[in-house]
Amino acid sequence: xxxxxxxxxxxxxxxxxxxxxxxNPALSPAAEKEFRRRLVRKALDLLQTPTDQQVVVRLExx
Amino acid sequence: MGKARVVHYLNQFFAGVGGxxxxxxxxxxxxxxxxxGRLLARALGDAGEVVGTVYCxxxxxxxxxxxxxxxxxxxxxxxxxxxxxxGPAFNAGRYGLACGRVCxxxxxxxxxxxxxxxxxxxPAVELYRARIYVVPTGxxxxxMAPAIERLAALGLKLARGEKxxxxxxxxxxxxxxxxxxxxxxxxxxxxxEMLLRRLRGEPFETEWPxxxxxxxxxxxxxxxxxxxxxxxxxxxxxxxxxxxxxxxSTFATKWLKYNVAGVTDLxxxxxxxxxxxxxxxxxxxxxxxxxPIDVIREFEREGVIGSLHDEYLMTVGSGMSTDDARRFxxxxxxELRSAEVDAVIFTAT
Numbered sequence: 001x002x003x004x005x006x007x008x009x010x011x012x013x014x015x016x017x018x019x020x021x022x023x024n025p026a027l028s029p030a031a032e033k034e035f036r037r038r039l040v041r042k043a044l045d046l047l048q049t050p051t052d053q054q055v056v057v058r059l060e061x062x
Numbered sequence: 063m064g065k066a067r068v069v070h071y072l073n074q075f076f077a078g079v080g081g082x083x084x085x086x087x088x089x090x091x092x093x094x095x096x097x098x099g100r101l102l103a104r105a106l107g108d109a110g111e112v113v114g115t116v117y118c119x120x121x122x123x124x125x126x127x128x129x130x131x132x133x134x135x136x137x138x139x140x141x142x143x144x145x146x147x148x149g150p151a152f153n154a155g156r157y158g159l160a161c162g163r164v165c166x167x168x169x170x171x172x173x174x175x176x177x178x179x180x181x182x183x184x185p186a187v188e189l190y191r192a193r194i195y196v197v198p199t200g201x202x203x204x205x206m207a208p209a210i211e212r213l214a215a216l217g218l219k220l221a222r223g224e225k226x227x228x229x230x231x232x233x234x235x236x237x238x239x240x241x242x243x244x245x246x247x248x249x250x251x252x253x254x255e256m257l258l259r260r261l262r263g264e265p266f267e268t269e270w271p272x273x274x275x276x277x278x279x280x281x282x283x284x285x286x287x288x289x290x291x292x293x294x295x296x297x298x299x300x301x302x303x304x305x306x307x308x309x310x311s312t313f314a315t316k317w318l319k320y321n322v323a324g325v326t327d328l329x330x331x332x333x334x335x336x337x338x339x340x341x342x343x344x345x346x347x348x349x350x351x352x353x354p355i356d357v358i359r360e361f362e363r364e365g366v367i368g369s370l371h372d373e374y375l376m377t378v379g380s381g382m383s384t385d386d387a388r389r390f391x392x393x394x395x396x397e398l399r400s401a402e403v404d405a406v407i408f409t410a411t
Contacts, residue, residue, distance in 0.1 A: 004410065006275065007275050008275050008276075008277050008278070009408070010278065010279075010280035010281075011280070015409070015410075015411075018340045018411050019340050019341050019342070019343070019344045019345065019351075019411070020344040020345065020351040020352070021298070021351070021352060021409055021410065021411055022350070022351050022352065022354045022409060023344065023348060023350065023351025023352075025344050025347070025351075032348075033356065033357065036350065036351075036354055036356070036357045037357045037360065037361075039354075040354050040357045040358060040361065040407065041361070041366075043407050044287055044292075044361065044366060044367065044407075047283060047284045047287065047290075047292075047405045047407075048283045048284050048287055049283055050282060050283045051280050051283075052279075052280060053280070054280075055280075
């Protein structure tokens, strides 16, 4: 995350981990897919959010 | 060495043959200096003499590169020079390329030193900087006089076989070569001294310039997501199984796009990650973990987004230089813009 922030994209959502940014192998397949939906939904929300500076979002319960 | 024998390479324009209409001028030679060569002769003073000028049309060199270079080098060789000076080319791309070729060829086949000069953003700089010495100039021939002075000074040093110092001090563009130097003071001492100078507000010089990341103003949000075309882009190295286009696992030299029309889920049988910078076990077990095709398709079906673009764009981010990343990003953006994509979700590892 610190690297992503320093390089400077404007709308950032924290992924779960380097090897599975939009997944979590510790979860059941169904729960993992639900988690992925929430992450991508958050991304879609950010795309609709006005901002004039860098925004960094974390899902509270990743 | 005595008085250095110098041959000057010019294009058709500076040789006085003509402009774009003479860009097909084949290689030719004339004794003594021509055009800016006269300034060069004065700058060399007693230390050197412009014994000949070899010139060629910019289009001719770029259209018959090997043949033209061989002919030019042969003409240069007849003068038995100690030093070959090409240009200055300023920001002229074809001329810069010709100067680069000539200098590189001279270094390889004649026993003469070679140096050229051009504007730092001339495309020829990236191609030749590691192989030849390039003196930075201003953007146009209005800066001819200082460029000639610097060419003469550096050229004479090279001709005399003098060991050069660092680029900034000697007046040539950094070549991207790394040499080991021993400093008497250990790094810790140098670091503390630099810090003390900085704390005292005294000037200091960093030993390693930090990269500067440019900022882009955030674009306005998507007005209506339900009609938007969304594209996925990733640096996570997701490719069709068996990596058909052989993208590199690190230091990737390209970016690619793959069709996902009708694809609703990335399976390990048909997709994989070739990224060499992270353990791809999890990504290979389910590539949606890096490129979330499965859920974005659901959002498309549910009408949350208007559509998913038929292609996703990818590269492998491992070891990528910021220059390459920037270049790829511009190309990808052009691609996405002509496909009328409204928004991108970029996934990285």
